[in-house]
Amino acid sequence: MDEDAFFQDLLNAVEQQLASPQTRYVAKALERLTSKGMSEKDAKASIAACLGEETDAMWRSKRSFDEKSYREKLDAIDAAVTFDEDEPTEN
Numbered sequence: 001m002d003e004d005a006f007f008q009d010l011l012n013a014v015e016q017q018l019a020s021p022q023t024r025y026v027a028k029a030l031e032r033l034t035s036k037g038m039s040e041k042d043a044k045a046s047i048a049a050c051l052g053e054e055t056d057a058m059w060r061s062k063r064s065f066d067e068k069s070y071r072e073k074l075d076a077i078d079a080a081v082t083f084d085e086d087e088p089t090e091n
Contacts, residue, residue, distance in 0.1 A: 006052070007048060007052070010048035010049075010051050010052050010055075011044060011045070011048045013048070013051060014026065014044050014047050014048045014051060015044075017047075017051075018030060025071055025074065026047060026074065029043075029047060029074040029075070029077065030043050030044065030047065032079070033046065033077060033079045036079035036080075037079060037080075038079045038080075043077075043079075046077045046081070047074060047077070050070060050073035050074055050077065051070065053073060054066060054069055054070045054073060057069070
């Protein structure tokens with residue numbers, strides 16, 4: 001699977017998390033980021049990047065998904081950082 005396809009899968013997972021009552025914290029992260037001026041597209045991409053980091057750590061460490069770590073990553077997203085093509089930039 002190439003990186004673009006993998007990232008699209010992560011974005012699809014984020015959409016599912018946004019719709020799920022079990023992961024309301026993902027919707028709250030999206031709301032926080034967009035209320036601070038980040039576009040919805042960039043906010044979802046940032047959330048997907050966090051999901052990818054946590055998924056990678058899970059596979060590398062051969063452990064289950066660490067929801068606490070994922071929440072911490074979401075809380076640490078800086079709304080001033082946006083994605084311009086492939087590279088994040090600060091506003």
